[in-house]
Amino acid sequence: MSDPDSTPRRPVVLTIALVLAYLSALVDVGVGILVFLARYDVPDESVLGISLLGAATILLGLLQLAVTAGVGRGSHLSRVLLTVFIGVLFVLDGATVTSELLDGAGWDGVGTVDVLVELYILVVLWVPPGSRFFRAAAAQRQKSSVA
DSSP states (O other): OOOGGGGGOOOHHHHHHHHHHHHHHHHHHHHHHHHHGGGGGGGGGGGHHHHHHHHHHHHHHHHHHHHHHHHHTTHHHHHHHHHHHHHHHHHHHHHHHHHHTTTTOOOHHHHHHHHHHHHHHHHHHHSSSHHEEEHHHHHHHHHHHHH
């Protein structure tokens, strides 16, 4: 058994980022469903693109939900995967916002807030104090595996 005092304490900004990552993932799933359903309101030549955009957003949102739990435990692999998923979602959200602007649907406030939240999560994951937490968690895992 490991000593609870030796377990690295997760910084508050990282905890906030994790909560936002969960919320962002749920919003991405919801937005993906709405985008996927929007294929019924677009011209026939756009149906495939809209369907793929919606399906990709749903899938990446669900994957983001899965790896966020690992990030909370200090997993470096989960942090890298979450960064990749958020990076791809960042591009997909940007495409969604842009396509809505080009279609004349107006400014997408939810998509814009989601992009800003994703940017915040990425920054917190890779700059201190978040990065120190991951280093301490890795050192703790290595120390406990040797013992």
